[in-house]
Amino acid sequence: MLSEWQDHKTHLRNYVSKRIDDVDAIDDILQEVYIKASTNLHKLQSKGSIKSWLFRIAHNTIIDFYRMRQPYDELSDDLIAEEDNGAHARKELAECLRPLIDNMPDKYGVPLRMAELEGISQQEIADRLGISLSGAKSRVQRSRVKFREQLMACCDFEIGQDGVIGYTPKDPTKSPKCPS
Structure with missing residues (x-):
């Protein structure tokens, strides 16, 4: 896995850096991609598709990154859900x-x-x-x-x-x- 990672790391870094507005998060995302890929390597069906597989993991990790950054407002404790719901x-x-x-x-x-x-x-x-x-x-x-x-x-x-x-x-x- 390490040799495949080294082959694609530069391309992955460019891919991530074009899609992330936080320069400090690029290495964190790459590390997370490597961990996910290493952990799930046994699920890869064709070794020939490792490049596209790594880019798919990177894409999903970028989506997770932005999803976690979305602001949300805390709901007050006294708010009660409406029971009717149709x-x-x-x-x-x-x-x-x-x-x-x-x-x-x-x-x-x-x-x-x-x-x-x-x-x-x-x-x-x-x-x-x-x-x-x-x-x-x-x-x-x-x-x-x-x-x-x-x-x-x-x-x-x-x-x-x-x-x-x-x-x-x-x-x-x-x-x-x-x-x-």
């Missing part, structure tokens, strides 16, 4: 989902209801329905696909960082799959 929208959405599941043929609606709403294991679903475990798994998977198709046909969703933050049911008269 809970109301999810509850409303759940009310929209139940009729969609109920509208599915029993072959698909029953296993989906058991798995997703009642939290029953697929083995227990198989036992209750008198089918094999692989049959229950297939049926639940097919049910999810059919449910997703029906859901996309019947509802418009607003998605945010916390997942679904709102939805609007589509007009059931315009889509025959949607229950009224």
